[in-house]
Amino acid sequence: MIDTWEANNAKIITWINNFVEYSIGMQLAKYEATKEVWDHLQRLFTQSNFAKQYQLENDIRALHQKNMSISEFYSATTDLWDQLALTESAEFKACGGYIKRKE
Secondary structure, eight states: OHHHHHHHHHHHHHHHHHHSOHHHHHHHTTOOSHHHHHHHHHHHHHSOOHHHHHHHHHHHHHOOOTTOOHHHHHHHHHHHHHHHHHTOOHHHHTOHHHHHHHO
């Protein structure tokens, strides 16, 4: 039973490492359990990062269709908004003032 768990754990960690950037994979190398890897990724990608938020908000404001097709422009816009949504902490999402500013 433990051998099966260890094999599956190693398999999942390998899959994760195959799909993340090399620099992130290097950070994950110190973890032995899949839960630890997931917890690290959650901290890495869900923390509020005001500098990143500021940059994304500027990128959204600066984005213009120019020579892009409508679908390319929509995709670029959606990508930026999705990235911005990932930077919002749960505490901010529950704050009335923040929600009003965001809207």
